[in-house]
Amino acid sequence: MKYKIVCPCLFGLESVLKQEIIRMGGDEISVSDGRVSFIGGVEMIARANICLRTAERVLVCLGEFCATSFTELFDQTYALPFEQIIGRKDRFPVQGWSLDSKLRSVPDCQAIIKKAAAKRLGAKYGAAWLEETGALCQIRFSIRKDNVAVMIDASGEGLHKRGYRENANIAPIRETLAAGIIDIARIYDDSYLCDPFCGSGTILIEGAMHAMRIAPGLRRRFACEDWGATPRRVFNDERQRAFGLIRRDASFEAQGYDIDPAAVELTLQNAEKAGVASRVHAAIQPVSELSIDRERAAVICNPPYGERMLEIKAANEVYRQMGRVMRRLNARKYVISPSDDFELLYGQPAERRRKLYNGMIRCQLFCYGGRTERHKSVQAR
Ligand SMILES: C[S@@+](CC[C@H](N)C(=O)[O-])C[C@H]1O[C@@H](n2cnc3c(N)ncnc32)[C@H](O)[C@@H]1O
Structure with a gap:
């Protein structure tokens, strides 16, 4: 059986996710704001969960339709094949959102979708009452401009929860965003990656997992x-497949620095949990002392960002220090920041900028340093 598989992502990462899905073997891919969809069988539901680095979750779409009244919503929901996924005893809570639509009341839509799904399942299973004690089949709906999509969440916890970062310091970057920037920066299996503000080590760890082709979902359910x-067999096969793709021969290395000793410790602990401790190094060092003497180096970081007056002053001073040392480095540089003054303080306009969202916070990725030789030759072909 083929399903429509929907993967929401952070705004700005749609093209990165699309490329991931192409590489993974997805068919009939379509892209819209904040989501990428494709068609695939049950093995692709498993593969998407295990392998995608920039998807927030994996949803199986049961159907899409237009509805402007509660009656239409009920009737069209009732027509959807819930029984393809939801078993006789399974739990099926309903959650969703509505934007720019006639059906504005989310609690009412939630109740109607629940009622229609229950009626459909009751009829299919010949049961007047569904006990809902089994597996979790979370129904998620979206209503945008009167277009309703009804989906079932295959992931459970968001895919950014890789399992290596239980302890995070203040303001860690989301794992899916870090993975997206790693992809944009074209980190290879022989790259040298440096994060001068490593915090809990997310960028370094995502870089190592990308370079070594370690699937981000291998350590979770x-x-x-x-x-x-x-079937369990499908997940076993897909995990085997993902293990087989790991590049243990990659010469990739990552170096993190932070002024906070606890952050350095956390980076090393998280790298250990992620299985990339041999590639990720970290030390205490202020950004003002940063130097790099390696080939193929890329610096990727999200420096501190201030929200109160004093913090803003301190963060601005850090940006000035970054500019003084980083402008001289022979490395590609990618800095993500929500500050509109970043380039001014850093003292150099970016060669390229890209709008990205860290959750709900609008940021920009400031890119310095040309495209890599390898990237240029790939483009020229
Ligand atoms: C926004 S956090 C980075 C979060 C990190 N990317 C993560 O995912 O956990 C900024 C980090 O910069 C560190 N920091 C602040 N000022 C610094 C400086 N002058 N030099 C080096 N690190 C600094 C802080 O201790 C903090 O860990």
């Missing part, structure tokens, strides 16, 4: 592993 529709 997904809601759909309990579904009757996704």
Whole structure:
């Protein structure tokens, strides 16, 4: 059986996620704001969960339709094949959102979708009452401009939860965003990556996992592993496949620095948990002392950002220090910041800028240093 598989992502990462899905073997890919969809069988539901680095979650779409009244919403929801995924005893809570639509009341839509799904399942299973004690099949709906999509969440916990970062310092970058920047920066298996503000080590760890082709979901479970529709064998095969793709011969190395000793410790602990401790190094050092004497170096970081007056002053001073040392480095540089004054303080306009969102915070990725030789030759072909 083929499903429409929907993967939401952070705004600005749609093209990166699309490329990931192409590489993964997804068919009939379509892109819209904040989501990429494709068609695939049950093995692709498993593969997407295990392998995608920039998707926030994996949803199985049961159907899409237009509805402007509660009656239309009920009738069209009732027509959807919930029983393809939701078993007789499974739990199916409903959650969703509505934007620019006639059906504005989310609690009402939630109740109607629940009622329609329950009626459909009751009829299919010949049961007047559904006990809902089994696997979690979280129904998620979206209503945008009267277009309704009804989906079931195959991931459970968001895919940014890789399992290596239980302890995070203040203001860690989201793992999916870090992975997106690593992709944009074209980190290779022989790259040298440096993060002068490593915090909990997210950028370094995502870089190492990308370079070594370690699938981000190898160390966790997904809601759909309990579904009757996704046999255990499929997940075993996909995990085997992902293990087989790991590049242990990659010469990639990452170096992190931070002024906070606890952050350095956390980076090393998290790298250990992620299985990349041999590639990720970290030390205490202020950015003002940064130097790099390596080939193929890339610096990627999200420096501190101030929200109160005193913090803003301190963060601005850090940006000035960054400019003084980083402008001289022979490395490609990628800095993500929500500050509109970053380039001014850093003292150099970026060669390229890209709008990205860290959750709900609008940021820019400031890119310095030309495209890599390898990238140029790939483009020229
Ligand atoms: C926004 S956090 C980085 C978060 C990190 N990317 C993560 O995912 O956990 C900024 C980090 O910069 C460090 N920092 C602040 N000023 C610094 C300086 N002058 N030199 C080096 N590190 C500094 C802080 O201790 C903090 O860990």
